[in-house]
Every structure is written in C-alpha cells, then in structure tokens.
Amino acid sequence: MSALATTLQAFFTDRLIRQRQVSPNTVQAYRDTLRLLLVFASERHGKAPGKLDIDDLDAPLIGAFLDHLERDRQNGVRTRNARLAAIRSLFRYAALRHPEHAATIERVLAIPPKRFERRLVTWLTEPELGALLAAPDRMTWTGRRDVALFALAVQTGLRASELIGLCCRDVHLGAGAHVSCHGKGRKQRITPLTSGTIAHLRVWLAERAGQPEAPLFPTQAGRTLSRDALEHRLAKYAQKATDARPSLAQKSVTMHVLRHSAAMRLLQAGIDTSVIALWLGHEQIETTQIYLHADLQIKERALARTAPITTKPGRFRPTDKLLAFLEAL
Numbered sequence: 001m002s003a004l005a006t007t008l009q010a011f012f013t014d015r016l017i018r019q020r021q022v023s024p025n026t027v028q029a030y031r032d033t034l035r036l037l038l039v040f041a042s043e044r045h046g047k048a049p050g051k052l053d054i055d056d057l058d059a060p061l062i063g064a065f066l067d068h069l070e071r072d073r074q075n076g077v078r079t080r081n082a083r084l085a086a087i088r089s090l091f092r093y094a095a096l097r098h099p100e101h102a103a104t105i106e107r108v109l110a111i112p113p114k115r116f117e118r119r120l121v122t123w124l125t126e127p128e129l130g131a132l133l134a135a136p137d138r139m140t141w142t143g144r145r146d147v148a149l150f151a152l153a154v155q156t157g158l159r160a161s162e163l164i165g166l167c168c169r170d171v172h173l174g175a176g177a178h179v180s181c182h183g184k185g186r187k188q189r190i191t192p193l194t195s196g197t198i199a200h201l202r203v204w205l206a207e208r209a210g211q212p213e214a215p216l217f218p219t220q221a222g223r224t225l226s227r228d229a230l231e232h233r234l235a236k237y238a239q240k241a242t243d244a245r246p247s248l249a250q251k252s253v254t255m256h257v258l259r260h261s262a263a264m265r266l267l268q269a270g271i272d273t274s275v276i277a278l279w280l281g282h283e284q285i286e287t288t289q290i291y292l293h294a295d296l297q298i299k300e301r302a303l304a305r306t307a308p309i310t311t312k313p314g315r316f317r318p319t320d321k322l323l324a325f326l327e328a329l
Helices: 003-019 023-047 059-072 077-097 098-107 126-134 143-158 160-164 194-209 225-240 248-250 255-268 273-280 285-294 295-306 320-329
Strands: 178-182 189-191
Touching: 023 059, 023 077, 023 255, 059 077, 059 098, 077 098, 126 143, 126 178, 126 225, 126 248, 126 255, 143 160, 143 225, 143 255, 160 225, 160 255, 225 255, 255 273, 255 285, 273 285
Parallel strands: none
Antiparallel strands: 178 189
16 A cells, blocks of 8 residues: 555544544535545546655645646535645644655645635524424424524523434423533533423424433434424525514525524524524634624624714825825726
8 A cells, every 4th residue: 555545544543533533523514525526636646556655745735736626526615625724634643644745745835725705694683583493394303393493592502413312311390490402512511491492392292202311302213303304394484484584585594503503592682602602503603703794683782882073074084196096906
C-alpha cells in the first residue's frame, strides 16, 4: 500500500476515533469527503485509489476538486469549505508522519476557505407558526404525532437529528418539565417545556405508550423517523398552511427554519443572547449573533434611543482634492 493509503487509514482509526473520539457524524462527513477526493484524483491520474501517493494530491488537484464540487456537484460554498476543512485535517496529520512531503503538504494547507455572502436567517412569525401547527390532520395517528413533534421543535429549537433521536424516557412532564437530548458534539442538553408543549406531549405519550428506550416519534412501523421523512412532512404541512397564511409561500420552511423561529421568539421576548446560545446548544456565543442581525425591531429600538434629536442631517464633504478623490473610490 502507498504512504497515502496507510496514512489515511491511521487518520481515521488513530487520530479521529482513538485520540479525538469524534462523533459518528464527523467520521461519516470526513469519510465522504475523502472518498470523493480519491475518486476524483484516481480519474485525473489514471491510478487506482490505493495506488495514489501524497504528492498526487497536490494543491492544483485539490483546487480542481473544490471547483468540481461547486461546478459539477452543485455544492454551496459552505459545503465546499467543510470539505476543505476535512482535507486540511488529513494533511495536518500527514505532516507529522511524512516530513519528506512537507512541500506538497504546506501548499495544500495554504489553500484558504472561500468567502461567501451571509444572508439573514429566515424565521416564521407567530401567525405563521399557528397555521403550520394547525395543518396536520389530528384525526389520524401520524397527524397527532406530527403536531406533538413540530410543537416541540418550535418551542425548544432542537435540531432535526436531536428530535428524531429522542426516546420516550427523554421527556419529563412532572415538576420542572423538560426534555433531555444528546446534541451536536455529544453534549447533553436539557430544555424546559411550556404548558402548551406539555399538553401536546402528554396527550401523545398517552397514545404512544412506548417503552422508555423506544423512539418518541416513530414511524407507523415503530422505527426511527429519517430526516428526509421529517423534512418531507414539514414541507407538506407548510404548503397546506399557505392557504391560511399566504406569506408562507415566500419562505422556504425547513426544520432549521423552525430552529431559527424558536431563537427569534426568545430574542424578541428580551432573553439575552448568551442564554439563547445555551438554549440552542451553540458551541460559541458568536453563532447566536445572526439573530441580532436579522431582527429589525431591535435595531429600530436602538436607533430610537441613540439618535440625537437636534443633529442636523448631512454628509461629510472633503475640502481637499486628494481627500475628495479617496472619498470617491
């Protein structure tokens, strides 16, 4: 086997799994990235993936691979940067084991992530959320399940993977009612429940009557819901709710939009962003700042408090020709 093949295997077994103990989701993401890269390099060089060497994966090939992701596979910039991060992690590990390839590795590590436009987050208003939760048919078993599921999502802001991973034992409806989940980064998080969500879950648990370790929101066959099934049902309900709230037709309603909606409800209620970060399970509080940028009402209140009343509006006009030239750039 080539040096690349042995290094790649050790990267997964030694670095990711044994040393860093990353989550299975991280292992799968890195695996998919490197599998795509090996297939791409194999086609370029006419070699079997197991015959490729580290020097075959030089900076020009990595750059061509990243362009291939965007152009041919229609990946977004965020996905491109995530793939690059996985590749750079492998090459940082390879640098410790193969200093003879230092020049190639250094050039790959010098490839910067691509900048991208940060758009404002999308969220649903209270009337839109009400129409969405009214869309499931409560006369059916799946409709009652979905009402409880989406009511929990809207109130807690749990990720889709966290919702479908819940078991019956994770819901506690006694004093201090809350839901417990294992979130991103294998962090356990406890989120309190409101009276409305408690009522939905109490009705559903009575009908569900599952064992403590059974999925809280299963399929009709008793298996765990898939993320695709969850997004499919949400899209169907959003389409149905458009009749009551036409504004929903202008929004792409996904599970992450429900998570954004939960965050915006907290923010508009005056909750500090550090508390919202803990609520959502954000690793860094800076991640929560996107909601401050999206909320125009907060900016309008800040403007009303800080705008000087007696200041005459105007714009700076440079008197010097050189300053005028620089100002016009």
